Amino acid sequence: MYKNFFRYLISAIFLLGFSVNSNADFKVGFVYVGPTGDHGWTFQHHEGRNAVEAAGIKTTFVESVPEGADAERVIRQLAQSGHDLIFTTSFGYMDPTNKVAKDFPNVKFEHATGYKREHSNVSTYSARFYEGRTLLGHIAGKMTKTNTIGYIASFPIPEVIRGINAMTLAAQKVNPNIKTKIVWVFTWYDPGKEAEAAQALIDQGADVIMQHTDSTAPVQTAEKAGVWSFGQASDMQRFAPKSILTSIIDDWAPYYVERAIAARDGTWNQQDTWHGLKEGMVAMGPYNSAMGADLVKEVEQLQKDLASGKVHSFTGPIYDQKGNILVAEGKVADDGMLAGMSVYVKGVEGDIPK
Amino acid sequence: MIKIEKRNDVPMALYFFTPFIAIILTILGGGIIFYILGFNPIEALKFYFITPISNLYGLSELLLKATPLCLIAIGLSFCFKSNNWNIGAEGQLTFGAIVGGGVALLFYNQEGFYILPLVILAGAIGGMIFALIPAILKTYFNTNEILVSLMLVYVSKLLLDYLVVGPWSNPEGFNFPETRQFSNSSRMPLLFEGLRIHAGIFLALAAVMLSWFILYKTYLGFQIKVSGLSLKTAKYAGFKGKTMILVVFMISGACAGLAGVGEITGPIGQLHRMISPDYGFTAIIVAFLGRLNPFGIIFASLVVALTYLGAETAQIFLQIPKYTGQVFQGMILFFLLASDYLLFFKVKILNLKKNELRH
Numbered sequence: 001m002y003k004n005f006f007r008y009l010i011s012a013i014f015l016l017g018f019s020v021n022s023n024a025d026f027k028v029g030f031v032y033v034g035p036t037g038d039h040g041w042t043f044q045h046h047e048g049r050n051a052v053e054a055a056g057i058k059t060t061f062v063e064s065v066p067e068g069a070d071a072e073r074v075i076r077q078l079a080q081s082g083h084d085l086i087f088t089t090s091f092g093y094m095d096p097t098n099k100v101a102k103d104f105p106n107v108k109f110e111h112a113t114g115y116k117r118e119h120s121n122v123s124t125y126s127a128r129f130y131e132g133r134t135l136l137g138h139i140a141g142k143m144t145k146t147n148t149i150g151y152i153a154s155f156p157i158p159e160v161i162r163g164i165n166a167m168t169l170a171a172q173k174v175n176p177n178i179k180t181k182i183v184w185v186f187t188w189y190d191p192g193k194e195a196e197a198a199q200a201l202i203d204q205g206a207d208v209i210m211q212h213t214d215s216t217a218p219v220q221t222a223e224k225a226g227v228w229s230f231g232q233a234s235d236m237q238r239f240a241p242k243s244i245l246t247s248i249i250d251d252w253a254p255y256y257v258e259r260a261i262a263a264r265d266g267t268w269n270q271q272d273t274w275h276g277l278k279e280g281m282v283a284m285g286p287y288n289s290a291m292g293a294d295l296v297k298e299v300e301q302l303q304k305d306l307a308s309g310k311v312h313s314f315t316g317p318i319y320d321q322k323g324n325i326l327v328a329e330g331k332v333a334d335d336g337m338l339a340g341m342s343v344y345v346k347g348v349e350g351d352i353p354k
Numbered sequence: 355m356i357k358i359e360k361r362n363d364v365p366m367a368l369y370f371f372t373p374f375i376a377i378i379l380t381i382l383g384g385g386i387i388f389y390i391l392g393f394n395p396i397e398a399l400k401f402y403f404i405t406p407i408s409n410l411y412g413l414s415e416l417l418l419k420a421t422p423l424c425l426i427a428i429g430l431s432f433c434f435k436s437n438n439w440n441i442g443a444e445g446q447l448t449f450g451a452i453v454g455g456g457v458a459l460l461f462y463n464q465e466g467f468y469i470l471p472l473v474i475l476a477g478a479i480g481g482m483i484f485a486l487i488p489a490i491l492k493t494y495f496n497t498n499e500i501l502v503s504l505m506l507v508y509v510s511k512l513l514l515d516y517l518v519v520g521p522w523s524n525p526e527g528f529n530f531p532e533t534r535q536f537s538n539s540s541r542m543p544l545l546f547e548g549l550r551i552h553a554g555i556f557l558a559l560a561a562v563m564l565s566w567f568i569l570y571k572t573y574l575g576f577q578i579k580v581s582g583l584s585l586k587t588a589k590y591a592g593f594k595g596k597t598m599i600l601v602v603f604m605i606s607g608a609c610a611g612l613a614g615v616g617e618i619t620g621p622i623g624q625l626h627r628m629i630s631p632d633y634g635f636t637a638i639i640v641a642f643l644g645r646l647n648p649f650g651i652i653f654a655s656l657v658v659a660l661t662y663l664g665a666e667t668a669q670i671f672l673q674i675p676k677y678t679g680q681v682f683q684g685m686i687l688f689f690l691l692a693s694d695y696l697l698f699f700k701v702k703i704l705n706l707k708k709n710e711l712r713h
Contacts (some may be wrong), residue, residue: 029670062669064676068628069621072550073415074666080411081670091530092628103548115528155519156529186515186531342529354520 026264028052028256029078030061031071033090034189040214040233041188041250045089045112047234048252052260067092072099079104085263087256088112091157098122108263113159115339120270125255128276129159130166130338131306132248134313135284135299136230137170139245140178140208142295143228147177150201152194152211152218153184156352158341160212165345166313167210172347180348181206191217202227219244235285246299247285254280274335277307314338319346357702364697370650372697373643376689377657383685384678393672401671402664402682414549416659418621422447422613422630424558424655426637428565429609431646432602435569436578437585440603442488442503443610444634446481448510450611451618452517453480455625458540458618459522459533469539474557474615481611482604484510489603493596499603507634511627518626532626542620554616561609566648568605578602610634631662639687658683 030049034042042063053059060083065074071093078086079100085108088097094114101109101119109122117124140149149171153160164180171178181204183197194213198221201209208228211218216239222229223240231237231247255275262268275281284303287296305311314333318326320343327333344352384402385395406412426443433440454477461469488502515531524534542552569575577598581588588595617629640658644651665679 060670060673062666062676065666066628066631067626068631069418069617070631070662070666072621073663074670076411077666077670092532092626095535095623155531158528186519340528 025082027058027060027083027085028260028263029083029086030059031065031074031078031086031088031090031093032061032063033067033092034064034214036061036063038189038214039216039236039239042089042214044234044250045087045252048256049087051253052256055257055260057260057264065093072096075100075109076103079107084108085110085260085268108268110259117270117272123259123271123273125271125273125275126159127250127252127281128274129248129250129282130162130313131276132282132284133163133166134170134306134311135246135303136210136248137167137172138174138299138302139230139291139295140167140210140228141171141173141175143245143291144171144175144178144208146205146207147175147179148204148206148208149178149180150198150204150206150209151180151182152197152201152209152213153182154188154213155186156184156342158339161344161352162338162341163212164348165318165341168345168347169314169318178347182348182350184353185213187213189214191215194218195221198222198229199225216240231285237285242290244285245288245291249283249285251280251283277303278309320344321346321348355704357704359700359702361698361700368697370645370647372693373645373650373654373690375693376643376686379689379693380682380685383689384682387678387681388674391674393674398668398672398674401668401674402678403660405671406660406663406667411549412663414546414551415663416656417551417555419659419662420652420655421555421558422617422633423637423640423658424651425561425613425616426610426634427640427644427651427655428558428561428648429606430637430641431565431644431648431651432569432578432605434582434641435646436581436598436602438489438492438599438602439500440485440488440503440606441500441638442485442505442507442634443606443637444630444632445503445507445510446484446607446610447614447617447630447634448507448514449484449614450477450481450607451614451625451629452510452514453477453483454611454615455533455536455618456522458536459625461537461540462534463537465537465539467539469537470542470619473540473619474612477611477615478608479611481607481609481614483607485603485607485610486600489600493599514625514629515627522625524624533624535624536619540619541623542616550621552616552620554612554620557612557616561612562648562652565605569648574598574601610637613637636683639683643686643690658686661686 032042032045036042036046049059049061062074065071067090075088075096087110089112091113094111094116097109097111098116098118101122105121111124113126114124151164168180181201183200185193185197187193194215195217198209198218202225209218209222210230211232214233216236219229219231219236219240223243228245229240229243231244233250235247235249237244312332314327316327316331317329320326385399388395388398407416430443454473457476458473487506488499491497491502492499518533519531522533524532542554545551577593618625622629640654644654661679661682665676668674669676
């Protein structure tokens with residue numbers, strides 16, 4: 001992570017170091033749902049903020065803002081206290097962000113993972129995390145001995161289901177006997193619950209664990225049990241050096257720097273961004289040497305192909321659990337279908353909680 | 355040799371003055387912490403306690419935040435005054451919000467002046483029913499109300515989780531864990547255009563008045579106070595202990611339920627998993643800081659509400675970690691308990707000879 005950070009720092013110095021700052025008072029605010037030290041979701045947004053700061057733009061952040069009645073006040077206070085661009089980095093800030101945006105037409109707002117852009121000064125952005133899941137699926141399919149992959153899931157929203165499906169499809173491609181077992185924990189961050197879920201999956205025979213939650217508990221549990229695991233949101237290698245095969249890294253820094261500069265220079269416009277491996281918003285951590293050189297080479301090639309668009313995570317034929325066709329042979333799922341994904345593909349065990 | 359002795363004559367004035375001492379000590383302690391963290395303590399305290407309420411919006415936010423704290427603490431004062439340790443106001447708040455929110459969802463897309471009163475009533479009844487569980491278990495099965503009421507907090511939170519993820523989740527909401535937005539007829543009317551302070555504040559004020567009347571002007575209030583001072587005396591006087599326990603828990607639960615319904619029909623406007631940042635627990639501090647006195651509680655709820663706002667402002671302007679808010683709340687309680695101890699007990703340092711120590 002530090003490597004990345006310094007890359008942006010250096011490029012930022014080159015890009016901006018000598019340019020005249022047209023607007024010295026320009027300030028960017030960030031609202032975080034967790035503590036900056038969660039080593040997952042919020043940690044990565046904070047890294048993005050550091051990059052903005054390194055680009056010579058003043059920033060402010062407020063951490064651990066509950067997604068209830070308090071969020072609106074914090075966002076409004078940031079808008080009132082002279083922040084020109086505000087990133088609200090959790091889904092639960094969607095309505096408060098739009099509400100405040102209405103009253104501050106001159107302030108720009110960027111809401112992560114939401115779908116409401118009710119005013120022209122609200123943009124939304126998210127990452128194609130599922131592309132990373134495809135790589136994890138490929139690795140998991142090759143590494144598992146029990147043909148059982150354990151998946152700790154947070155909430156049955158399209159983003160999470162998309163990840164489960166992308167992973168399962170990729171694993172099936174290299175290992176047709178694969179089964180995906182899922183435990184829903186209904187939380188984004190709860191180390192206790194996540195560790196329990198990981199243990200339950202290991203007890204059910206899973207020898208590869210992955211999670212769509214934010215803490216490092218699952219990888220630590222996997223390390224103790226001697227099974228494979230993957231880091232989520234940030235590079236979690238140092239928390240489970242033997243067990244972690246790679247990590248999906250959310251790299252918000254380039255986007256944050258780009259949008260902050262655009263807002264400062266007056267070229268910001270409303271958009272709905274969904275970036276992936278290609279743009280670098282999704283990145284992969286170092287691959288574990290236990291994978292073997294051949295598999296690492298394979299995965300690196302797949303990573304390139306996903307980035308270039310040669311391979312798509314959801315390429316037909318794709319069937320749902322009952323065997324109905326979802327995507328026909330030779331076709332790929334469009335973004336609309338991905339955005340609303342609400343059924344499991346064949347090979348995933350259990351039902352989506354209702 | 356240190357000897358601790360109970361004081362017999364605690365002056366009333368001092369009793370009501372110690373909360374102020376606790377607050378002053380907290381501010382001093384906070385200043386020291388800020389200084390150690392490397393901030394200018396005067397500037398940090400200014401951002402903490404003055405900036406948040408230096409404009410109309412800030413004042414409205416202060417009242418908005420104080421309203422649920424005040425309501426819950428008023429309810430808790432009935433329990434605490436009569437030696438009933440209801441620790442589960444957070445659960446009663448959540449259950450009240452569930453029942454009230456359920457009624458609001460029932461009237462989704464309908465208009466009518468009667469809807470909001472029904473929602474509020476449902477919330478109060480929900481909280482009341484939920485508080486009756488530990489009360490009944492205590493009176494008829496001799497269970498410990500601290501444990502039961504605390505454990506029920508998790509029950510109600512899990513029930514809320516289940517409802518917003520499952521049966522009550524917004525059908526157009528992509529499975530995100532939240533319900534639909536309530537229709538306008540289920541929302542608390544705003545008092546001023548552009549500010550979030552809503553009619554719920556009148557519920558809190560009414561609760562203050564009513565509780566003062568009950569506690570100081572009725573036979574029930576007399577029973578509550580006597581039971582608090584001495585259970586034996588209360589029994590000897592022939593007070594029906596069981597009924598009183600049920601009543602104080604019902605009052606307490608209803609107040610917490612009202613607080614919950616005020617939040618969801620006020621600033622939030624829907625049910626989701628984060629309807630309260632632990633107001634039910636923070637209100638315990640409020641109740642004691644307010645000396646279990648209705649007017650004291652108004653003051654205490656404003657002070658504690660300010661620690662929340664201050665923590666946000668201090669982070670926005672000085673990037674002081676937001677958790678200092680919790681540190682301040684903890685310090686207030688700590689200094690209050692410490693000064694209470696010194697108020698009620700004398701610490702004597704005695705100079706004893708060896709042989710006197712033996713017995």
